[in-house]
Amino acid sequence: MTSPDYDFKDLSPYDFEVLIRDLLSVHEGLPFSTYRIGPDGGIDLKARKDGLLHIAQCKHTPDASRAKLKSLAAEEREKLSRSESSIERYIFVTSADITPGTEEELRADFAGCAASVEVHGRGWLNALLALHPKMERRHFKLWxxxxxxxxxxxxxxxxxxxxxxxxxxxxxxxxxxxxxxxxxxxxxxxxxxxxxxxxxxxxxxxxxxxxxxxxxxxxxxxxxxxxxxxxxxxxxxxxxxxxxxxxxxxxxxxxxxxxxxxxxxxxxxxxxxxxxxxxxxxxxxxxxxxxxxxxxxxxxxxxxxxxxxxxxxxxxxxxxxxxxVERLTSEVKSRILFNHVNLAVVDECARRELANGDWWRSVSAHQNYSPRIIELVTARRHFASGHQLVKELHDALDDPQQVWQTSFNTFSSLEQLLLCTLAVSDSQGVKRERLTARLHDYSPTEFWNAIGRLVGTWIERSFVSGYDVFTLADPSQRDFLMGLIAREPLVCLDLIKHADSFDDLKIMCDRGRAPELEYQPSLFSLENDSLRASMDECAQSLLIAMRRMWDRRLEGVNVVPRGVLTLPTGVFVDLFSTFTEMVVYHADRYAGKEVGDLALDGWFELNMSRLMGLLRDTDPGSFHESMDAVQQIYHTFRNVTRFREFTAPWSYHIEALRGAIREVWGTWDAEDLRVFGPGEYWTGLVDVLIESTYLFENLGFHEAAASVFHLEALDEELGSRIEDDPGGSNWVQTLDDLEVLLDQALPESRRVLRSHRLLYEDDPDPIEDEVASPRGIETNEQVERDVSTGAIEALFRSLGNPLADGEGAQSNGG
Missing domain, CATH: 3.40.50 (Rossmann fold)
Known part of the structure; x- marks a missing residue:
């Protein structure tokens, strides 16, 4: 990096003052404090050392002439003459580029104001920045x-x-x-x-x-x-x-x-x-x-x-x-508001209106205050008056939905459908081909016209690995659209009808999950954005679409001649996982709805039979591959059934799925033992047991486990692994889980744990609450201090000052 040579013109007066505060504090080793903007009695910054007062006055005048600086110095000298404080050191800092002669003249102008007087200009500031590069990085508006x-x-x-x-x-x-x-x-x-x-x-x-x-x-x-x-x-x-x-x-x-x-x-x-x-x-x-x-x-x-x-x-x-990043202090909220308003409003009359009154207090203190709302409203930049801006800010805070509602209402049906499709799709972006597949009712010309109107405001377009990718431009747009879909079953129905794959429906079903899972303090404290209510209204259409796509998947698999080519493990896992999700979507979300002849029982029995009929034609190839496949199936089962309670008759279907997973394991397990022999098979089985105890436990292997595994060999192997890497895993929890599964103690493993002080004789069982909050995650309540509003008042009063070159000042706060 080259030595800094800034003219500081991009800084506001407050930015400049805080820069000087930070530079003086770090360079002098003294904590200098800032004070209110406006009449200050000749004091911008103050510090004390050994009880003696150090004062700094900051003048952000990058283009000031010698005469202007002397005039400013005379004004500050007059203020100091009225001070009753005894000042040990007085520092006059300007952003102007001064000569040695001007520096001496200014120092002479302040003679007698303090025991020690210093005058510094632009060159001195750049020299300090070179000495303290961290300050240069922090004040990024410099560069x-x-x-x-x-x-x-x-x-x-x-x-x-x-x-x-x-x-x-x-x-x-x-x-x-x-x-x-x-x-x-x-x-x-x-x-x-x-x-x-x-x-x-x-x-x-x-x-x-x-x-x-x-x-x-x-x-x-x-x-x-x-x-x-x-x-x-x-x-x-x-x-x-x-x-x-x-x-x-x-x-x-x-x-x-x-x-x-x-x-x-x-x-x-x-x-x-x-x-x-x-x-x-x-x-x-x-x-x-x-x-x-x-x-x-x-x-x-x-x-x-x-x-x-x-x-x-x-x-x-x-x-x-x-x-x-939760609660902002009232001062920070007000500065954020000022910065947005100051840059957005250029009409002199509107600025003078905003300079009067204390409207900013109610905006900053509003219960729905959010920097994003302030940004969205001020970005419109069409305010005929200051009163109009204040009204729009209050309207948006009172009813945050309307920030996007007005714009959304002007769009065509295709444009609205396109936006809702993006809202329920991948928030990292959707490929153009996926969008056009879902919007196949519309011509390419209509599609691109809609994209052209929405890109830059509602939609971002990018190119990733050669693909055209679209996403919503702002997370708050997704929040608004999800709230709309949650309230409007007809919009939900339109999305279901335009679904092109099971995954299109799956993500909507996930958003309509059971209410006991909800934790939804959504954007701007809006109502819950769960799609459950809307999707319940569309239950019949949803189930018909899901079953149609399931049949399409099975037809794709059945084109492969059975007995000639084995079914890849990945295909079977995908089918089983999809079937599991569909059963849970039926049982958990739509059990109480009238769905005509779409009852679950008959459909479940038929398709479970079809699915398990494919099991004998699936060859996992190795013990580890079969174990990975079962783990993937169980991972899906666990995710969609976790925290749920299923009552009859739905509990029957859930237990049948659990039994089917055990059948998959048993079928492949027996084949692996036959193909690979006892040696390689048992080694792999012990690996999986130690690494995935929860899988055996949750699949109901408790009764058979003790007879299947050689306990002494297992105990010895586990102890050996703990000895090799005592800090590499949560061995105490692993041991506890294994002993529960096997209903037997593993004494050798416990001995090794104690030898490494990981377990003591009187330790309780290491059982943790699964949903307990980890350290550091709880929101830290920031105690909001009472601060003087003088500086903020002065900031908003400054809106009435004439703009220089069409630009206002910005308040950084450091």
Missing amino acids: LKSSVAIKEMVAGGVFFRGQSRARRIEQNYFRFVHHEACERADKALESTGVVLLIGSPGAGKTAVAEYLILQWWRRGYRVIVDPRTVDNWWEWLEDDIPTVFFFDDAWGQTRLHDHATSHHDKDFAEFLTSIQEKNASVNGSASRGKVAVVTSRSQVLHDTRRFSDATRMLLEHMPDSVVA
């Missing part, structure tokens, strides 16, 4: 000038999801307000290499994440935003290029798994763990090669922890990486 830096990021090989991330950073960096969560996030990323920002929708998680991204890009790190494929994650992790990974809404925008695959949480947990392990072996954060910035909505993370063992374990092991 992130207009679109130049953004274009440099893109040209430098930065990976963006289309150009949406670049545009967002470019548009929002002047609106950014630094606050306490930024400091905590910075510290977490420095110390652990991973930061997880959690909070409610619209709380400002992404803004904090983008702030961190800019800091690390400034250090020379490559930035990779929302990488789509797991393979690329590991490729980038292992290369030698310093990299910051950014995963926005990592586990989904509104619910767990509303993007990626059901295995995303496992892959993601492993990836973040690998980053932390790499950083654990590095001494000093300056040497970190890879770091990750992750955001997640609180309710999505709650669901993820409940449904994903991998994510729950990850969070338990990274409590220092979790940072809550």
Whole structure:
């Protein structure tokens, strides 16, 4: 990096003042404090050392002449003459480029005001920035000038999801307000290499994440935003290029798994763990090669922890990486509001209206206040008056749905269907081919006309691995659309009729899951966005569509001549998993609905018979392959039945599915023993038993387990593995699970655990509450302090000042 040479013109007066505060504090080792904007009695910054007063006055006058500076100095000298305080040191700082002669003249003008007087200009500030590069990185408005830096990021090989991330950073960096969560996030990323920002929708998680991204890009790190494929994650992790990974809404925008695959949480947990392990072996954060910035909505993370063992374990092991972005102080809320209003409103009359009164107090204190609402309203930029802006802000806060409702109502039926289709689809993007397949009723010309109208406002278009990919531009649009679909059964019915595959229906069924699973404080405190009520109204159409697609899948399998070619394991697993999901969707969601002749019993018996008839033609090929296949089947079964209670007659079907999984295991298990012989077979079986005890337990192998396994050999093998790697797994929990399954003690394994102080004689059974909150996940209640509103009042009063070159000032807060 070259030595800094900034003119500071892109900073607001408040930005400049806070920059001086931070530079003086770090350079002098004194905690300088800022005070209200406006009449200040000659004091912008103050500190005390050994009881003596140090004062600084900041003048953001980058183009000021010598005469102007002397005039300003005379004004400040007059203010100081009225002060009764004894000042040890007085520092006059200007952003102007001053000569040595001007510096001496100004120092002479302040003679007698303090025991020591200093005058500093632009050159001194740049010299301090060179000495303290961390301050330069933190005050990114210094170097992130207009679109130049953004274009440099893109040209430098930065990976963006289309150009949406670049545009967002470019548009929002002047609106950014630094606050306490930024400091905590910075510290977490420095110390652990991973930061997880959690909070409610619209709380400002992404803004904090983008702030961190800019800091690390400034250090020379490559930035990779929302990488789509797991393979690329590991490729980038292992290369030698310093990299910051950014995963926005990592586990989904509104619910767990509303993007990626059901295995995303496992892959993601492993990836973040690998980053932390790499950083654990590095001494000093300056040497970190890879770091990750992750955001997640609180309710999505709650669901993820409940449904994903991998994510729950990850969070338990990274409590220092979790940072809550929840409550903003009233001061920060007001500064965010000011920054958006100041940049959006350029009409002088409207600005003067906004400079009067205290309308900003009620907006900042509104119970539905969200930076996103402020952004969405002020982005319209069509305000005829200040009163109109204030009214639209209050209307949006009182009824957040209308932020998008007015725009949505102007669209054609195709455009509305297209948006609703994206809302229930992959939040990481949908390929054009998938969209056109679902919208086959419309011509290509109609499709592209709709895309053309929506791209840039409602839809983002990007190109990924040669594919045209579309996604909703803003998470709050998805929230609005899901609320609409939840309230309007006809919209839900239209989506069902346009489904092209079982997966299209599956994601809708997942969103209509049982209410006891819901944890839905949705965006802007709107009503629950579960599709359950709407889908219940469309039950018959839904079941007909699901069964039609199931028959289509079976027909595709049956084109392969049985007895000539064996059925691939993956095909059978897919069929069994799909059938399991369909049975649960029938039983759990639509049991109480009138569905004509679509009763579950007959359909279940027929298709269970058809499915199990394919079992004998499926060849898993090896013991481990058969075990993996059964685990995949059971993983689906466990996910869709977990936390649910099924009453008769539905409990019969659920138990029949469990029995079918045992039959699959028994069929392949016997074949593996015959093909591979006892030696290789038993070795593999012990591996699986230790690694996947829960599978045997939940499939009902309790009674047979003790007779199947050689207990002494198993005990010896487990003890050996603990001895080899005592810290590598939760061995206490594994041992406890095995003893419950086998209904027998494993004394050798317990002896090894005690030898490594992992278990004591008087230890209780290590049983944990499955849904207990891991450390660090609970929202930290930030105690909001009473702060003087003088500075905020002065900010909004400044809206009445004439604009310079069509631009207003921005309030950064640091």
